[in-house]
Amino acid sequence: MSEVRLPLEAIKGRGAASRLAHRFESVARGAFDDGWGTLEQGEHAPPKTEVIWEDARSIITSNDSPDVYFDKSINPYRGCEHGCVYCYARPTHSYLNLSPGLDFETKIIAKRNIAPLLRKELGRKSYKPEMIAIGTATDCYQPVERELKLTRQVIELFRETNHPFSLVTKSSGVERDLxxxxPMAAQGLAAIYVTITTLDADLARRLEPRAAAPHRRLRLLKTLAEHGVPCGVSLAPQIPFLTDDMEQVLEAAWEAGARSAFYHVLRLPWEVAPLFKEWLQVHYPDRAERVMARVHDLRGGKDYDADFATRMKGQGIWAELLAQRFKKAVKRLGFNQERVELHSRDFRPPAECEGQGSLF
Structure with missing residues (x-):
């Protein structure tokens, strides 16, 4: 009897096409056609989002990677409902015994004690304030933030203590917290960066199924600029033969009010590589081999190379071409003329941590 191979299918509203087994699992399971047509009859409905509460042991994370611009970060959530298939944070769900595929975008870990624990950390006598980046692994304004408001709690505390922060998002939800x-931006305490991978709405819907549409992100940049918030655009990741509109994105972002810009090339660590290849076969089978061949050109013949010197920009002639295109477009438009400097000179510890008791 010949083996029955099931065709890969896109799951509506999700980036991953399967619950890919994580690298620590000893047994992998998959859907099987038993001949009764159950798969086609819709018994496997699109998975719903589930929030799993977590009592975190710490909130502020230190970073020592030389190719990252921040030293400290905060992530209110683990996992991300945006479902970006290329997300380099997907493999972190493996440590939770969850799939980097569908579980990453449907099982969201939320740190319910984020505000009181952060207050305690900011109030330590040994604490030295410096800019903190919010949502560096997963988007701090993903859809569940509308109800949970964990990111808002963090910003409220930063407002109270005059603590500088920045964040990168694909969501218009940040407008809620303007x-x-x-006011913090006016004091030199806040900067916002918006990721716009492409202006192609159809491609964006497939790449980032639950993130804001490209035109909505441009409107977000305009709103931020109108409110005096320093804002920039992230063109990450650059994916060969897919996101080929770098110059157009930069032009649109400049017109909307962004004044800084940066980019990274596609990163495929651990389970992200098979997930991305699966995604290519679902959505762009005609160019899947070409895309991966160019990725290999950027990574020295491999799916990914974690070397700090090259992991963000790639290597070889195609990496140099991307760098030249970006440099020329940025110079022509006027990006990155002035660096946004956020300061911590006005920081004050949270009131409870200064020994001030309540009057009541």
């Missing part, structure tokens, strides 16, 4: 962010 009542906190705009």
């Amino acid at each position: 009542d906190l962010i705009a």
Whole structure:
């Protein structure tokens, strides 16, 4: 009897096409056609989002990677409902015994004690304030933030203590918190960066199924600029033969009000590589081999190379071409003329941590 191979299918509203087994699992399971047509009859409905509460042991994370611009970060959530298939944070779900595929975008870990624990950390006598990046692994304004408001709690505390922060997002949800962010930006305490991978709405819907549409992110940049918030655009990741509109994205972002820009090339660590290859076969089978061949050109013949010197920009002639295109477009438009400097000179510890008791 010949083996029955099931065709890969896109799952509506999700980036991954399967619950890919993580690298620590000893047994892998998959859907099987038993001949009764159950797969086609819709018994396997699109998975819903589930929030799993976590009592975190710490909130502020230190970073010592030389190719990353921040030294400290905060991630209110683990996993991300945006479902970006290329997300380099997907493999972190493996440590939770969850799939980097569908579980990463449907099982969201939320740190319910984020505000009181962060207050305690900021109040330590040994604490030295410096800029903190929010949502560096997963988007701090993903859809569940609308109800949970964990990111808002963090920003409220930063507002109270005059603590500088920045964040990168694909969500228009950040507009909700402009009542906190705009006054902080005026004091040199906040900067916002918006990721726009491509202006192609159809491609964006497949790449980042639950993130804001490209035109909505441009409108977000305009809103931020109108409120006096320093804002920039992230063109990450650059994917060969897919996101080939770098110059157009930069032009649109400049017109919307962004004044800084940066990019990274596609990163495929651990389980992200098979997930991305699966995604290519689902959505762009005609160019899957070409895309991966160019990725290998950027990575010295491999799916990925974690070397700090090359992991963000790649290596070889195609990496140099991307760098030249970016440099020329940025110079022509006027990006990155002035560096945004966020300061911590006005920081004050949280009130409870200064020994001030309540009057009541």
